[in-house]
Amino acid sequence: MKILLFGKHGQLGWELHRSLQGLGQVLAYDYPEIDFTAPSSLRRIVEDSQSQIVINAAAYTDVDKAESESEQAKLINTDAPSILAETCRGLGAAFIHYSTDYVFDGTKGTPYTEEDFPHPLNIYGRTKLAGEQAILKAGGVNLIFRTAWVYSLRRDSFVTKVLRWAHSQTEMHIVDDQVSNPTWARALADITAQLLAKAEPDPLAWLAERCGLYHLAGRGDASRFEWAKEILNYHEKKAPQLVINVHPACSADFPTPAARPNISALDCGKFEQIFNLQLPGWKDALRLAMEEEKATL
Ligand SMILES: NC(=O)c1ccc[n+]([C@@H]2O[C@H](COP(=O)([O-])OP(=O)(O)OC[C@H]3O[C@@H](n4cnc5c(N)ncnc54)[C@H](OP(=O)(O)O)[C@@H]3O)[C@@H](O)[C@H]2O)c1
Numbered sequence: 655m656k657i658l659l660f661g662k663h664g665q666l667g668w669e670l671h672r673s674l675q676g677l678g679q680v681l682a683y684d685y686p687e688i689d690f691t692a693p694s695s696l697r698r699i700v701e702d703s704q705s706q707i708v709i710n711a712a713a714y715t716d717v718d719k720a721e722s723e724s725e726q727a728k729l730i731n732t733d734a735p736s737i738l739a740e741t742c743r744g745l746g747a748a749f750i751h752y753s754t755d756y757v758f759d760g761t762k763g764t765p766y767t768e769e770d771f772p773h774p775l776n777i778y779g780r781t782k783l784a785g786e787q788a789i790l791k792a793g794g795v796n797l798i799f800r801t802a803w804v805y806s807l808r809r810d811s812f813v814t815k816v817l818r819w820a821h822s823q824t825e826m827h828i829v830d831d832q833v834s835n836p837t838w839a840r841a842l843a844d845i846t847a848q849l850l851a852k853a854e855p856d857p858l859a860w861l862a863e864r865c866g867l868y869h870l871a872g873r874g875d876a877s878r879f880e881w882a883k884e885i886l887n888y889h890e891k892k893a894p895q896l897v898i899n900v901h902p903a904c905s906a907d908f909p910t911p912a913a914r915p916n917i918s919a920l921d922c923g924k925f926e927q928i929f930n931l932q933l934p935g936w937k938d939a940l941r942l943a944m945e946e947e948k949a950t951l
Pocket of ligand 1: 661662663664665666667684685686688689690691710711712713714715730752753754755782800801802803804805809839
């Protein structure tokens with residue numbers, strides 16, 4: 655299998671680059687070798703690679719900064735994926751792309767399914783939703799995986815932030831009114847590779863029968879407060895922490911440029927049923943991540 659990967663230095667892309675190795679030849683790029691804000695070069699890279707599978711883990715992911723850099727976010731999250739999907743369709747390659755729970759406004763109260771109507775609250779969510787729509791409109795063999803609260807300990811993430819705060823503050827206040835599915839980047843990469851392994855010996859035909867939009871995030875949901883408490887529990891034994899108390903707080907206490915949904919947890923039943931694969935529970939994955947990865951604080 656010949657695979658072309660974009661975003662190889664990102665949380666997910668770095669893990670994909672590792673997980674995909676057993677499947678065949680993997681050609682991987684990231685900024686600045688390729689720049690999604692200048693998408694004209696993308697077509698040529700995809701064509702020259704002669705890949706059967708193109709995976710896009712590159713994205714504009716700074717949710718707050720996107721509010722003031724909407725054009726940049728649109729180029730990276732909407733226009734570039736649209737060009738990649740069109741190019742893949744023209745070449746007969748499959749396109750795998752990741753999207754976000756932030757396409758939802760978080761008011762439903764229970765986990766969202768693929769049937770639920772998206773209504774993003776911020777620019778990041780709007781550019782990602784427009785990316786999904788452009789990919790689906792392009793046609794061809796596309797798989798879009800909406801995921802949520804992706805973390806790794808290699809790059810700055812909620813997990814590394816909590817660990818950093820725990821070493822610098824005695825009292826921590828973490829929002830309790832944002833709920834979703836913490837998703838370890840490595841588990842998401844591994845399940846993508848497992849899915850592609852199942853697609854052999856004719857990956858295009860296999861994926862063509864299963865293409866579309868899926869929710870794919872860590873099993874179970876948690877508030878950021880619950881997630882932070884679990885991070886500190888697992889870390890406790892390894893390093894001395896300054897923090898004495900962790901207090902639940904409201905999003906309104908921490909105004910940010912971008913509004914965030916309250917309950918944006920995803921129901922991943924469709925993915926589990928179609929692919930007969932599932933991500934680990936978020937607590938199990940977190941424990942593994944904290945055992946295996948070295949945090950860069
Ligand atoms: N992180 C989350 O909590 C979360 C939640 C839901 C969904 N997702 C989705 O999951 C996917 C993976 O997210 P992630 O957390 O792994 O993202 P990430 O760590 O921010 O990685 C994104 C990658 O894209 C690259 N990139 C940025 N601007 C670029 C440009 N102009 N041209 C080419 N590449 C560029 C980044 O390079 P630099 O490092 O040089 O900027 C980085 O390597 C994305 O589709 C994201 O929308 C993420």
